[in-house]
Amino acid sequence: MLGKRLRYLREREGLSQLSLAKKLQIPNQNISNYERGFRQPDYETLQKMADFFDVTTDYLLGRSDSYKKDKEEEDFQKFINDPELQHWYYEELPQSEEDQLRQLRKMWEIIKGDKK
Amino acid sequence: MLGKRLRYLREREGLSQLSLAKKLQIPNQNISNYERGFRQPDYETLQKMADFFDVTTDYLLGRSDSYKKDKEEEDFQKFINDPELQHWYYEELPQSEEDQLRQLRKMWEIIKGDKK
DNA sequence: CCACTAAGAATATCTTAGCCT
């Protein structure tokens, strides 16, 4: 199933196996093997592909027919990538990335308010 | 990252590695190795885990902090698993599963109407 | 009971090169 999705996405972008391979930093033979279902990429490569095509791994694996990321999650990602936020937040409190994320998520929950 | 998520979900359910292993039909040593990040399950097992805990693979892999499936997709899944639908649809037209899915998706788009 | 460790066996993937259209 991953093979079909991968081929679909690649051709959709008008890319050759080789050009995609270069972008993903892997040999083009691997792409061929993945698309034909002869090999399964390791998780790192799977996620590279998901990132590159901007889809979920569930979509790549054929678990979901929707390529879209979770809406809420998407909104949150936009929130934490807001330049303004970065300006007043990140420079203030040096702390672990995990703690930052947890804190930001709480703030986000508050900001979006009663939508919950 | 998968390890953390897996352990979290398992303990959340109050399961031992052994009991989870039995449910997933794999040796309990594998669970231990996955949780500690020494091994990576194949995609089949990954999806078994996602199904069992009812989360996305993106969540398991740590790509998403949201465990929730895409709302739209979830609704669609409910739709196609509706017993009534199965009754009047599946028995009528024998065709490939892919075609069925494509057709059902179109119907679903129509049914949910202007929500789009 | 529960989680972790070890080591050989089994499997899968990677790499490199070549072939076909």
Add this chain to the structure above:
DNA sequence: AGGCTAAGATATTCTTAGTGG
């Protein structure tokens, strides 16, 4: 170019115990 195939080398996972809390 673009895509596929082959085979040895490499790396990973599985299996089957066994250890310790």
